[in-house]
Amino acid sequence: MRACFGLSELGIGLRRNLTMTTAVVVTVANSLALFGSGLLIRAQAETMKSFWYDKVEVSVYLCGEGSTEPTCSGTPISQQERQQLNTDLVALPQVQKVFYESQAMAYKVFREQFKDSPDLVDNVTVDALPESFRVKLKDPTQFGVVASAFKDRPGVAEVQDQKALLQPFFNGLAKVERITVTIAIVQLLAALLLISNTIRAAAFSRRRETGIMRLVGASSFSIQLPFLLEGVLAGVVGAALASGALAAVKVFLVDGQLRPSLGDSIAFIGWGDVFATMPWLFLTGTVLAALASFVTLRRHLRV
Numbered sequence: 362m363r364a365c366f367g368l369s370e371l372g373i374g375l376r377r378n379l380t381m382t383t384a385v386v387v388t389v390a391n392s393l394a395l396f397g398s399g400l401l402i403r404a405q406a407e408t409m410k411s412f413w414y415d416k417v418e419v420s421v422y423l424c425g426e427g428s429t430e431p432t433c434s435g436t437p438i439s440q441q442e443r444q445q446l447n448t449d450l451v452a453l454p455q456v457q458k459v460f461y462e463s464q465a466m467a468y469k470v471f472r473e474q475f476k477d478s479p480d481l482v483d484n485v486t487v488d489a490l491p492e493s494f495r496v497k498l499k500d501p502t503q504f505g506v507v508a509s510a511f512k513d514r515p516g517v518a519e520v521q522d523q524k525a526l527l528q529p530f531f532n533g534l535a536k537v538e539r540i541t542v543t544i545a546i547v548q549l550l551a552a553l554l555l556i557s558n559t560i561r562a563a564a565f566s567r568r569r570e571t572g573i574m575r576l577v578g579a580s581s582f583s584i585q586l587p588f589l590l591e592g593v594l595a596g597v598v599g600a601a602l603a604s605g606a607l608a609a610v611k612v613f614l615v616d617g618q619l620r621p622s623l624g625d626s627i628a629f630i631g632w633g634d635v636f637a638t639m640p641w642l643f644l645t646g647t648v649l650a651a652l653a654s655f656v657t658l659r660r661h662l663r664v
Contacts, residue, residue: 385559385595389595389596392547392599393545396549396603396641396642397607402538404630404638413527418495419507419523421446421450421494421520422491422518422520422521423493423518425464453510456499458496458497462494467491504524504525508520508522559595588657589658597646601643
């Protein structure tokens with residue numbers, strides 16, 4: 362009986378405040394979509410880290426003819442130094458795999474990578490590319506162990522961490538995520554104010570009905586229930602629209618544009634990440650709407 366009454370009063374309230382309720386729904390949907398976008402950007406960053414860090418290697422470049430590094434002294438690495446370096450690399454507990462790349466192999470890889478730039482390829486000779494050891498680490502964050510152990514070794518020209526080349530990109534993603542979430546928080550605050558104003562206007566327009574309900578002994582919960590339902594409904598509908606927007610981004614942007622263009626060079630978020638984000642949108646929208654409605658009713662609807 363109480364539920365039927367609450368739903369009936371909810372319908373009346375929506376008809377009387379349709380414009381403001383629509384504005385609340387749109388604002389909540391927009392803010393939750395931004396909030397969800399921030400969560401998906403974080404998921405995308407973690408996906409890309411897992412994908413690329415698994416491929417990251419440490420490159421130990423060896424001295425060649427004419428190398429100017431202090432550890433080279435203008436002379437190439439000796440066979441004995443090369444063998445000892447390989448032995449020491451393999452012995453490190455942080456190292457998973459060591460692969461030797463000769464100058465000829467490096468040149469072959471270079472030609473394949475830049476096959477669309479024939480002028481560049483024609484101007485580079487085999488002798489211009491150094492030989493190296495490609496070191497696969499068990500944990501890519503342990504680069505410092507390899508660098509500190511081998512950077513000053515005779516015969517070693519340079520120790521380069523590929524992870525360092527990717528870090529600025531991930532820093533940029535983190536910055537975009539923070540900006541997106543900050544905008545979402547501002548939008549959510551605006552949505553809270555709109556919900557509060559909508560509930561206050563609804564309570565004012567029905568002050569006669571609530572006064573009669575007080576006189577006949579209706580409980581505080583019975584009087585507040587329709588107004589709470591209005592706020593919660595706005596939050597739920599807004600979360601549903603935001604979830605639809607995130608699904609559309611996955612279908613049309615990620616799967617429809619980015620994945621076909623970039624292929625297997627980048628790992629993208631899956632539907633599991635999108636579905637994992639949606640409950641947070643509904644939870645956030647519902648809780649914030651209910652909280653805003655409750656606080657407003659406590660202040661403006663004395664029962």
